[in-house]
Amino acid sequence: MSTVLTGIGIGRGVAIAPAHLLLPAPEPPADEPAAANADAAIETVRSAFATVSTQLSEAAANAAEPLSSVLEATAMMALDPTLSDDAASRIRDGVGPVTAAAAAVEGVATQLEALGGYMAERATDLRGIRGRVVATLLGEDASSSAALATRSIVVADDLAPAQTSTLDLDLVAAIVLSAGGPTGHTAIIARQLGIPCVVQAVGALEVAEGTPLAVDAASGRVVVDPSAEQIADLQSSVDREAALAADTAPGATSDGHPVQLLANVGTEEDARRAAPTAEGVGLFRTEVLFLDQATAPDAQTQTALYAGVLEQFPGHKVVVRTLDAGADKPLAFLSQADEDNPALGIRGYRLVRTAEALIQEQIEALAAASRAVPGTELWAMTPMIATPAEAADFARRARAAGVATVGVMVEVPAAALKAADILAEVDFVSLGTNDLAQYTMASDRLRGELSDLLSIWQPAVLELVATTARAGLDAGKPVGVCGESAGDPLMALVLTGLGITSLSMAASALPAVRYAVRHHTREQCERIASAALSARTAEEAQRAAAGLVADDVRTVLGL
Structure with missing residues (x-):
């Protein structure tokens, strides 16, 4: 059964x-004896870390994005001297070499988990390195x-x-x-x-x-x-998804109200993959170029990367997010003081306080890329804005550099509450609902067991989204959503009803969202949004919205 x-x-x-x-990855031998020759064992362990790094770099060269960038970053982690030095110290203390190497990596992984956020996410990457190093030392094939x-x-x-x-x-x-x-x-x-x-x-x-x-x-x-019946039902879902993907028309409600459907990308390859189905880019994550680099990429390198993405969308807009790094996304080339609460620290545009030249150079590189690809609209926005003054400062810098359209991310409750004042300083805003939910509900977005609190359906989060959307309508300026919630067809109807003007998501989510939006009128979307906003719990909000979805859409999308 x-x-x-x-x-x-x-x-x-x-x-x-x-x-x-x-x-599971291989484990060190139980009760492994100390090495007879500590110096030779240390050299063998260092060689194993270097071998793993080389393997990962070779794999990165043969992989497509986004895996390629992640593998290259992991390869650099394997070369971190902290790991091999710790293993060497353990070997000299009489610990067996395989056990020492595994313990060195696990020790750092455990520390990262304790930090939470992005650092906790890297613990899994480290344990992948641990498994490969152990396999290498044992003469086993880690990929078998x-x-x-x-x-x-x-x-x-x-x-x-x-x-x-x-x-x-x-x-x-x-x-x-x-x-x-x-x-x-x-x-x-x-x-x-x-x-x-x-x-x-x-x-x-x-x-x-x-x-x-x-x-x-x-x-x-x-x-x-x-069962055969269950397989038949799921095969029908496969066929429906294929039919949805064939529709690449611009996003709009059934009565013609436009809702731009955009893609989230991190690399030129991402942009190339999304171009056939997206109307542009709503979130270009530029930090892919910066994270885990030994030195800061120069302006020429940055300009070339940004131009490569812009070229994939001639005649369309590409919304570029400036560097979202620092604190819980550390930069190897930028020394930052340790922070007890990195999610609330120096990250995003706050880096202008400690690394002004880095932010300024990126802004100028974006302006240069825009000039190099004149057929595409570059919209620049910056993350982690909390006050209108911060928004005004970024706008001043970007416009002075030659960026025509300037905006900011709304991820902090303070920014949502002051959205009207922020919109007076910039041309548009974009809601990062993942972080907005995290900061509103005081819940780490990487803790799966807190996923109910992290839902955008939470009434408090929805109200902040609605507040921002109303400010955009009053100012006559665009308000987009680029968090993963935009890829939920039911939430897309709510966001459309609230007055959101563009939805950006992983390219694979576009077909279902396009279908949902195009099979409802703007008035229907507004009713769905009103029902969700009136609910007292996240579950009630989702049920209330789903109850107003057109029957044919509910059937096709399984809502």
């Missing part, structure tokens, strides 16, 4: 295929369990980039993790590549190798050994 596992779905895809379980002979659904506890690199992604029908989180690297990669994924699927590791699985990412369900 079929059983159903539930978790957090990433995207809307559906997949039916046999399970392929990734074996990842070999796929046929199209399969990959099942694991968690999936580090190092493990992902060993998979033939063309044969990965879906990914099911018993752990992980909706904003971890696996989820990001799956979302960008359109691979159905379910994380925090408790019980997934109890599935036997080769067991047929049916994954429905939209509902976060994994059916173990599905």
Whole structure:
């Protein structure tokens, strides 16, 4: 009899295929003896770290984005002398070399988990390095369990980039993790590549190798050994998703009210992949160029990268977010004081307080890229704005450099509450609903067990979105949403009803959102939004909105 596992779905895809379980990474031998020659053992361990780094760099060169950038960053982590030096110290203290290497990596991973936020996310990456180093020292093949002979659904506890690199992604029908989180690297990669994924699927590791699985990412369900009837239902979903993807018309309600449907990208490859279905870019994450770099990229390098993305969207707008780094997304080339609460520290535009030249150079590089690709509209915005004064400062710098259209992110409750004053300083704003929910609900966005609090359906979060949208309507200026909530077809109707003018999301989410918006009038969207705003709980808000969705849309999208 079929059983159903539930978790957090990433995207809307559906997949039916046999399970392929990734074996746990190898462990050091129990009671490993001390090395007979400590110096020789230390050199062997250092060589193992270097070998793993080289393997990951080679994998990055052969991988598509966003996996390529993540792998390159992980390769640099493997070369961090802190790891090999710690292992060397342990070896000299009499710890066996394999045990010492594993303990050194695990010690740093545990520290990162304690910091939370982006740093906790990197703990999984480090443990991927740990597994490879241990395998190298033991003379084992770290990728043997990842070999796929046929199209399969990959099942694991968690999936580090190092493990992902060993998979033939063309044969990965879906990914099911018993752990992980909706904003971890696996989820990001799956979302960008359109691979159905379910994380925090408790019980997934109890599935036997080769067991047929049916994954429905939209509902976060994994059916173990599905019946013929269940397979037929899911195959119908596959066919419907393919039909939705064939429609690439501009976003608009059924009565012609325009709602721009844009893509979130981080690289030129992302932009190239999104161009056929998106009307432009609503969030270009420029920090991909900066994170884990040993030195700051110069203005020429930045300009070339930005121009490469702009060239993918001639005649359309590309909204570029300036560097969202610092504090919980540290820059190797920028020395920052340790912070007890990095999510509330020097990040985003706040870097202008400690690294003004870095921010100024990026602004000038964006202006140069805009001049180099005149057929595309570059809209520049900056993250982590809390006051109108900060917005005015960024606007002054950007306009002086030659950026024509300037905006800011609304991710902090203070910015939403003062949206009218902020819009008096800039040309547009864009809501980052992931961080807005985190800061409003005082909940770490990487903690999956707090996902109910992090929902944009929470009444307090919805009210802040509505406040910002009203300020935009009053000012006659665009207000977009570029958080993952924009990719939820039901929430897209609410946002449209609130007066949001553009929705930006992973390219794989565009077809379903386009269908939902185009099958409702603006007035219907406004009624749906009003019902959601009137609810007292997140669950009530979602039910109230879903209850007003057109029957045919509910059927097609499974709402």
